[in-house]
Amino acid sequence: MNQSNLSQSPDKVSLLISQSWTNTLGNKTGTWRFVRPKYQEKTAPCSHACPLGIDIAKVEMYASRKDYPNAYNTILMENPFPAICGRVCFHPCESACNRQFLDQSVAIHHIERYVGDWGLNNKHAQIDFPEFNGAQIGIIGAGPAGLSVAYFARRLGYRCDIFEQSNNSGGLLRSGIPAYRLPDRILNEELQRLNDDGIEFNFNQSMSMNQLKSLKQYQAVFLCCGDACSISLKIPGDTDAIDGLELLRQIRNHEAPTIEGTVAVIGGGNTAIDVSRSLLRLGAQPIIVYRRSRKEMPAHPHEVDAALDEGIELRECVSPISTEKNSNGYQVILQVMKPGEKTSEGRQAYIPDGNQKQTMQVNDVVSAIGAEKDIMWYNDQWDLSMSHCQMKIIDDLPVFWCGDLTTSEKTVTHAFASGKQAVIALDVLRNHSDTEMNTLCHQFQVGNGPAISFEIYRQGERKQRNNNKIVHFEQINTAYFPNIPAVEVNKNDQDACLKSFDEVISSFDESQMIEEASRCFNCGICNDCDTCRIFCPEMAIQWEQNNRHILMDYCKGCGICIAECPRDAMNLEVEP
């Protein structure tokens, strides 16, 4: 017993208990331990689902504290353009959010948008690029993938030359996405981030496969030209149909022809929706014509809902078989379709329902059934094949296929991810042998998924994380999280929206953003909640020099800290 004192009371009634005025430092309870706690951050499911692998749990933590510089820089580490992604990404992160199993997913894209806009409004758009590393790369195409290649390559010290066949940068961001989803101001301000001596734009310069040989001065070339060729309807009269992608570009540039009355918009993808909603704003009455049913539409369900909410008509299960010009416009003959067998990929196929036909009389027909890459970029022999990019060495020149040329999902975010992955692959190739490629790239993966982390590649703090371990809902200590429904964003007046190309969805205000970011569980990361320290029965967890550490002389390995940790940021390990 350490200097304990047996208190014998002078009173009449005997009172003898064990009592000590020394502290407990002499009692080294650490000797009892056979397992030990460890701070071990893990991967949140949202990060794993994000094509860019953004450290979302950390972004939400900073955002909830109004620490915007850190929130912003955390996003910029993995994503070149948060204000763009916050608007146009289809946020697979939210579908993976653990909070949905408690009440509702966190509205991650709204928070990203708020933080992205904060960066623009506070002139944080510029980024400090490093010294040049002596290497130079060529980029074909100034669309999402090409811009992403330039951003990440420049961050690693490469000089970048971009060749763009149009007269402006942005690619589909500018020509394919309507302004009501991505306003010009946001796009222009975001692209200013690439204003740097090391990034040179060469506009009005198209590039062919044969011309690649003229790019010998580069250490690598990145093909980011996207799916530039619209697919035609291949039915009698299809040459009269307006090309949907071209129409979107014209609308954006205020050069669209006058289109009035009813317009058949043929297709079920995001382009068909974008075209229809744009036409509605120009005063026409679009009708979406799709050969399968609504639930098979490849367009994002949110976008389909928005289009129908705006009053756009959808005609399902009809396939145009001909269009014929007449005095009132066009007569479109439609074949009625019905579900057939499932395809080998499990998708519901549709087959003609006998000989049933319908006709529709419209003023115009727009074809929006998709786009494909130029035939000259087709290739199936690769020297390197990764989730978001592929590489072939042509005459000693590594050529990377990026963006829509190669990704399975053709979204802006996947294109950004593709650019990042290709740049990291090049850097690994230049600094290591290609046999190490797969092992090395595996180390940069976010939770064993397809996303690759720039921060991990650059040996940032995130490298300390156990990236293969994804936090599941069962690991969240829900005792710390009362049910709080998601914050609803304020609705803009729909009637006003339909008369202009003003943004349809408004932003959170600051209090809404903080409330929503505070709903985040911060799965797998330590947000300094201090629960471990408060609950440690031996007071073995100390807070010193802005860091928590465990005094192993006193930690008895009870594991209470781990059981209490609300967000699975600690592990119990067998004593070494």
Add this chain to the structure above:
Amino acid sequence: MKEVLEGSHAVSEAVRLARAKVISAYPITPQTHIVEALSEYCANGSMDARFICVESEHSAMASCIGAASAGVRTFTASSSHGLALMHELLHWASGARLPIVMAEVNRALGPGWNIWMDQSDSLSQRDTGWIQLYCETGQEVLDTTLQAYRLAESVQLPVMVVLDAFFLSHTYEPVDIPDQQSVDTFLPTFKPRISLDQQNPNAIGQMAPPAYYMEMRHSIQMAMQSVLEHFIDIENAFEKIFARNYGPITPFACDDAECIFVMAGTSASTCRHAIKTMRDKGHKVGLLKLKMFRPFPYQHVRQCLKCAKKVIVLDRNCSFGAGGIFAQELRASMYASNNHPKIFSFISGLGGRDITVDHFFEMFDHTEKVEHPENDSVWIGLNNA
């Protein structure tokens, strides 16, 4: 002021008047009404106390131990399985010499599941170092609870105030509720002899190796041995203010009795009726109602029973393999006295079964017929199997 009160609420009123500062409890029938009323008092401000809701009786007692260690008056109530769950911490409360007061409503333990009167729960805790005081009426419950605080704080030991399930806890009787000023006079503010002190931090109850432990246990026993003396002083002080007195035992018609019934709790009331009838028939019978069970009031019991030839002990409990627990205690206490009476052990009224006047006649008739008590307890009121 007299009010018609449920036995449970007689406890609640006493705790309110005693100005307990921390109340922590987990509900269990038939105790729940006690803490229900107290939680309302805490919520509506008629008590300046903290009511700590917990997830188990184990934690309820832990909360009381923490609060009492910090030097405040505490209260909890429990019953049956809840009390059994507290067992570990009952030892801690007495070992740490904390003057916690608990109301314990006597209820049977399952299985079969039974919420009714039975003494097994409190008697299972007889060796935990708690003072045990058994009550017969609503008034006695209220008075004993007030006395319990003064007693606990005088000897630094916890007190269990025991009342019968339903027969007392849920029965309405007129009860005189004293005014606050009188209670404050009887029960001044608690001044702990030992408590945690932020200005002079210390740990209590840490490791006590063989060289130290035994003296601490001896100290508990010495404190227990002083309880009777304190209890009598406290009752005298109480009587001066409130004009009521119960004693560690309450004899009835014992002066010339040849046969004396011994029991605790509400069955004593029924027994008095039986005794009046038997006296009318010329039998010299009496009753010793046992209020204090721990510490056991040997001297009072021996004094009361010294002239009796036979003693009938009624147990509403059974220590399986040894019979009625009160009977064992009675035998142990009388063995040292010369010419001790023959002690007959009867078990009846388990799990809330009624004990009637006829049952007492049956016990008495049995002792008339039998010269020597049996080794095993005789069960009265069993249904024909």
